[in-house]
Amino acid sequence: MDSSTTATDLWNRVVGNQPHPSTWLIAVTGAVALAAVTPYGVWRITRNAITIAHEGGHALVALLSGRRLDGIRLHSDTSGLTVSRGRPSGIGMVLTAAAGYTAPSLLGLAGAALLAAGHTTALLWGAAALLAAMLVMIRNAYGALTVVVAGAAFVLVSWLCGPQVQAAFAYGVVWFLLLGGVRPPFELGRKRRHGGAPDSDADQLARLTSVPAAFWLLFFHVVSLASLAGGGRWMLAA
Template sequence: MRQAGRVHLTDALARIGDEVVGTQPRPEPATVLVVGLVVLAVVALPATWRVSRHVVTIAHEGAHGVAALLSGRRLAGIRLHSDTSGLTLSRGRSAGPGMVATALAGYVGPSLLGLGAAYLLRERHALAVLWLAVVLLGLLLLQIRNFYGLYAVLVAGLGVFAVSWWGSEPVQSVAAYAGTWFLLLAAPRPVLELQRQRRRGRARDSDADLLARLTPLPGLAWVGLFLLVTVAALGLGASWLLGLLWGR
């Protein structure tokens, strides 16, 4: 029985490996466009944005965590809250390049993740997008330190895993494109919301204001940089996805 279990696990890992490195047919151009328009409506409408914004928060806090680790800081845990806010705690110097990189990563992280996914889709690796999402969510789950965060990441991870394992090829393709469109289209909105809160004096501890305290640049300059990166990533990522309309 134990040997059979090992065989099944080996077969499963081999299947996942083949899907990650393999290529899948691109969907019809009209499908890519329609998926993008549907996602745009989800981001634009207040009712759907209140729910879907949790996905941006997961990517935002995950980006903080990755930046902290890559810059040599010790990740102390991540919390996600039901009001779509989050908190990433890391240990290390309270100033310097590592802290700057960690603070900078949050608002630009979702758009850069979406840009990477768009590149994989351009190269016809839709299943790689889904399986990488499963891996990243699994790693993030290990760092979550509150119940709601565990719930949110677990639901997202199981949802992506179910599509990756049991979904048909068209369903998997649409899911990969929908997730990519969402990261690209949604990333600029929290930046705009951040600046509105800053104007009202409600975001004194925001990433932009933390960066202003760590560097000579004012908070508004950092908000401008966040917006520039997210809009540029949206433009480039959309050109890769919509390149299908022109046969590229």
């Protein structure tokens, strides 16, 4: 087998369609994802994955809007920080600030669209590629370890496991992003009601746009809930 044939086969595997799993498997992975999001003790651990998506959203939109990305830090308390340079105001800064809380849900929605179209392998490889790109900008050891572990999981599942396991993993990840994206805006709202998080993304957006932080918090809720409804419908109807 020559290298061109191997490359062609690999490309066809990535972009090709995979069979849809049974509805019961999709429902079970959704239940597992819900169990990973709901109990507080479990959420303290699994929230790290949502933080990766949150900070990755800030970073990606910062680059797309022409800002210079200085680095990303992920912390063991599930907080994170993305630092970029550029104009301190304007549409680029607004989009960058708005991307964090919406990123997990929108990534989940995009993943649901790929799964509904039968592109399970493309989703797994695409996620691994995004994590690899993010790793370059990580600036602390804990953050690097978290991203490496997450990326390794996608690579190992896509390379070593059969179609059913790949499908279960992919659907579980997408359900987790959709469900996990709903909880942080509620947590932010609770903190703000008790006088906490004065420099939250919603408060930064309020200062940038002169639109109240409550509006931006509502925006985060709308995006997360609409993504969950739309993504869930696509996956269950596939």
